[in-house]
Amino acid sequence: MLSWNKIWSYCGFLLCCILINPVGAARFDKSINQYVKKTWNNESGLPQNTITSIAQTPDGYLWLGSLEGLLRFDGVNFTPFNTRTIENFGHNMVASLFVDNKGTLWIATSGGGVTRMEAGVFKNYSTNEGLPSNQVSQIFQDNQGTIWIGTDGGGLVKYQSGKFISDEFTKANGESIKSIIENKQGLWIASERGLFHKPLDRTPVFLIYFLIIHHC
Secondary structure, three states: OOOHHHHHHHHHHHHHHHHHOOHHHHOOOOOHHHOOOOOOOHHHOOOOOOEEEEEEOOOOOEEEEEOOEEEEEOOOOEEEEOOOOOOOOOOOOEEEEEEOOOOOEEEEEEOOOEEEEEOOEEEEEOHHHOOOOOEEEEEEEOOOOOEEEEEEOOOEEEEEOOEEEEOHHHHHOOOEEEEEEEEOOEEEEEEOOOEEEEEOOOOOOOEEEOOOOOOO
16 A cells, blocks of 8 residues: 555656646647637638538538538638539528538528539439428438438428438428437427427437416
8 A cells, every 4th residue: 555655756746747748738728819810701712701501521621501502612712512503503592511421411502402412413302302391401410320301391301212201290380490419319309489309219209398488
């Protein structure tokens, strides 16, 4: 068993090491002004100032969603992708972006459904392919690899094996999906009417939680 003298000696040695080489602590001493900052806008090459979302694909490119289409950023230049430059681009108003576990970029649009970019090839999906609404707000992939699509007014949609499957409950109620996440308990879906929960390993039965506001 160690004596108290040895224990205090070890503690003193560790304290000296920390005081002599405070590298770890230095990282937390930086103020925001010590970091390099740069802003891009119309004057510095950004085609559209309103950016709605951002994502990064495995090749390192940053992708920006805007009100005038999609932008690819390589650190220096912005390359636009929109209905004028891409035949299968659904709509120029991009609501959100998502990169799945295969590196495919999904583009949710406000009016043109979903556009998917895989290996540089764009493909658009709309109500013609089974979406309940062309107003798409969110895209998410769960741990099993299933793509979930939140629409504005058409509820939640599952994309699996090349098919769109609507959740009938959220579709019938005209839910507008705002956000989707997953934890150990399953999917959690935020909408304009409240919070939905889809438990794991069950059929799509949703519990709904309403925010009740009491007026004085």
